[in-house]
Amino acid sequence: MNKEKRLEILTRLRDDNPHPTTELNFSSPFELLIAVLLSAQATDVGVNKATDKLFPVANTPQAILDLGLEKLKSYIKTIGLFNSKAENTIKTCQMLVDLHGGEVPEDRAALEALPGVGRKTANVVLNTAFGWPTIAVDTHIFRVSNRTKLAMGKNVDLVEQKLLKVVPEEFKVDVHHWLILHGRYTCVARKPKCGSCIIEDLCEYKDKTE
Incomplete structure (x- = not known):
């Protein structure tokens, strides 16, 4: 996947959800x-x-x-x-x-x-909590990153390293929230909802669903 395609994917995810956060409830x-x-x-x-x-x-x-x-x-x-x-x-x-x-x-x-x-x-x-540009790779991020080819790696540490390398600074604080939510609700494990995906045309997954 090239730099321009990655940039467009991240831009669309940001435009769709400008202020993402965790779905865990917390106040401190x-x-x-x-x-x-x-x-x-x-x-x-x-x-x-x-x-x-x-x-x-x-x-x-x-x-x-x-x-x-x-x-x-x-x-x-x-x-x-x-x-x-x-x-x-x-x-x-x-x-x-x-x-x-x-x-x-x-x-x-x-x-x-x-x-x-x-x-x-x-x-x-x-x-x-502190606004650091860190990327916490869970099963959703691991799946979405590899499936789309946004950042491929054989384990979560390698995917984290690749994301930190290829994601521009302006997206780093929010990218893990976007990818988690995308994996949780659209790019789901068994049968991704490609037909309703806002980045379907940019994704390099071979086995897209209708």
């Missing part, structure tokens, strides 16, 4: 961090149902520590892997209190040192 960097931590192998809808009940009760590291492990589990038990996620959340809250004054650090290494927080989660927090 800490709420976003916990929501993303809980979202691994779970849907945003499912996470929101849990956090919409949890956050009004406890939405700071100390408040979740005061809640305790078992009470926290009762709020997130509808989410997959809730036992390990609850334990990581408690450990993360303790580290935030002990090392960062109860605040979410705007620092990649500090974020990735938190239990349950990997590169993807750190990228989401840095991008969505």
Whole structure:
């Protein structure tokens, strides 16, 4: 795929959704961090149902520590892997209190040192909470990037590196939101909705649907 085609794809996605954001509900960097931590192998809808009940009760590291492990589990038990996620959340809250004054650090290494927080989660927090031009490659972005040939790679790290290389600076803050939403609602896994896709004529996917 050439530079001009990539630019047109990104321009159309931006024109269609000028101010994209995550579909996770949050009102602070800490709420976003916990929501993303809980979202691994779970849907945003499912996470929101849990956090919409949890956050009004406890939405700071100390408040979740005061809640305790078992009470926290009762709020997130509808989410997959809730036992390990609850334990990581408690450990993360303790580290935030002990090392960062109860605040979410705007620092990649500090974020990735938190239990349950990997590169993807750190990228989401840095991008969505702090406005960094990071790209968090999930299954949707991996599929859309490879399928369209926007940025091809055999794993999420390679796709991230390719996107960072080929996406112009003006699009970098928002591109991962556009690609996630495109993969979630249009370029879906089993049968992409090519007929209603705003970039169908630019996409290089061979097996387009009607």
